[in-house]
Amino acid sequence: MNTHIDLDAITEQTWPDEFLHGQDVMVRVLRLDKIHPLVSGNKWFKLRYYLDDAIRLGKKKIITWGGPWSNHLLATAAACRQNGIACIGLVRGEEPITYAETLMQAMELGMELKFIPRSDYRDETIPPELTSLENYFIPAGGYGEKGVAGAASILDHCNKENYTHISCAIGTGTMMAGLLSAALPGQQLIGISVLKNEPEPEERIKALVPHVMELGRFIYDFHFGGYARYTPGLLNFMNRFYKAAAIPTDFVYTGKLFFAINELLQYSYFPPGTNLLVIHSGGLQGNRSLNKGTLIF
Ligand SMILES: *Cc1c(COP(=O)(O)O)cnc(C)c1O
Secondary structure, X not given: OOOOOOHHHOOEEEOXXXXXXXXXXXXXXXXXXXXXXXXXXXXXXXXXXXXXXXXXXXXXXXXXXXXXXXXXXXXXXXXXXXXXXXXXXXXXXXXXXXXXXXXXHHHHOOOEEEEEOHHHHHHOOOOHHHXXXXXXXXXXXXXXXXXXXXXXXXXXXXXXXXXXXXXXXXXXXXXXXXXXXXXXXXXXXXXXXXXXXXXXXXXXXXXXXXXXXXXXXXXXXXXXXXXXXXXXXXXXXHHHHHHHHOOOOOOOOHHHHHHHHHHHHHOOOOOXXXXXXXXXXXXXXXXXXXXXXXXXX
């Protein structure tokens, strides 16, 4: 697999008219999904400074945690391959008989996989055989200071001064923390949680960037039942949106984000004159877990 990350491919694409609902709002989509077909947009940004640090410290191996469909594991595998550094993925749960496609791809990129009990996964316990000082550990989802700094650099790839509002999906909250830290005074950041976990994201983000929390708004109404859960209505929206805008979304993160933005527009959430930037954070490989033919893209 080609692991080249093409930052020049990032564009600010106009939101389709038919999804504006007549609102006096300008909406653009920041296409981070275009930097690589598999290595999800925001994951590469969150990893970049951890990688730099590991290389600077002369570490021999990168080790991190993820679930069987983790965009983070796949992005880590690709980034390590690109930098010629070995890596291990600590995967939540028992070793399955057949691996999810994400894990297959991570392995093809040279990542070694170890399956760990759910409780060890939750606590990010370091397996005793991996405590060597030559190993470098990256928290799950890149959650931490370097992940925040990396996510902050997302806004170097758009004309951020053009926008009054920025919106993104929230998983661990690392990306939103980074965007908050890079936002301009007066800009508002709207996070859409894709998990059923109110108000956990606020606490997690506050722990990272307490000084800029007043720029953030948190919306918990669009988790569709929880992480990686979905409804026919969500998939139908993703197909309709693709038809109108030729922008593919994923059902775990960006599908829910775009659905939420569409609803907020429909219910006149944004004041007239709003200029909104919606972050397309990638993650399209996750759609491979759906039955073929469910999505039209
Ligand atoms: C991981 C991920 C997110 C969430 O990012 P966090 O920093 O964990 O909040 C959003 N979108 C996509 C596509 C992702 O893969």
